Amino acid sequence: MTLPTPDVTRGPVRETSLEAPCPVCGRAPLVLRSLDLDLPYFGEALQTTLLCLACGYHHGDLLLTRHREALRITLRVVGPEHRSARVARSSSGTVRIPELGATLEPGPQAEAFITNVEGVLRKFLDVVQGQEAVAETPGARRRLRSVRERMEAMIEGREPFTFILEDPTGNSDVIQDDVVRETLTPEEAARLKSSETVFDLADLARSDEEE
Numbered sequence: 001m002t003l004p005t006p007d008v009t010r011g012p013v014r015e016t017s018l019e020a021p022c023p024v025c026g027r028a029p030l031v032l033r034s035l036d037l038d039l040p041y042f043g044e045a046l047q048t049t050l051l052c053l054a055c056g057y058h059h060g061d062l063l064l065t066r067h068r069e070a071l072r073i074t075l076r077v078v079g080p081e082h083r084s085a086r087v088a089r090s091s092s093g094t095v096r097i098p099e100l101g102a103t104l105e106p107g108p109q110a111e112a113f114i115t116n117v118e119g120v121l122r123k124f125l126d127v128v129q130g131q132e133a134v135a136e137t138p139g140a141r142r143r144l145r146s147v148r149e150r151m152e153a154m155i156e157g158r159e160p161f162t163f164i165l166e167d168p169t170g171n172s173d174v175i176q177d178d179v180v181r182e183t184l185t186p187e188e189a190a191r192l193k194s195s196e197t198v199f200d201l202a203d204l205a206r207s208d209e210e211e
Ligand SMILES: [Zn+2]
Pocket: 022, 023, 024, 025, 026, 027, 028, 052, 053, 054, 055, 056, 057
């Protein structure tokens, strides 16, 4: 996760050694670093990072302390002010662009990020470009190319779209005057956690079985 500016931090970094060994290398116990933040537009937040000092594995998360309810945030993106709208996505937030059929869902590797709507689209674009490069059939490559071209049109403002961010923990937000916020019902929030995913599918399915 990239912090917007260093002056949003409040108080010192707290560091705790955990009993659990690193899930990647197993050589060292994980370290938990946490830091209170006061983010412009989003308010008070807690940044946490799990860290392995042996191999460099890290997993960051962000908790906005202002919202607690399961939320759906919808923004119709038609102008530059919408593409530059600030987005805080916790590791439990799901981003959807229905016009593309694209979904960026939380998996065990999902990291929190603060960016804007255009930045989220660029994350989608990176994934699609990667898939296009390794596509195994001409049909798959053609389909991915057409998705990529539409994403580029959206990033450049040539195609309007709908930006949806859903978070069963309520720890994600989009800041813009035209945003529509809805509280999710418990059923919707539960479905969100178990819905199909484009990325990290195997691990997401496994964690659902354990619940
Ligand atoms: Zn490690």
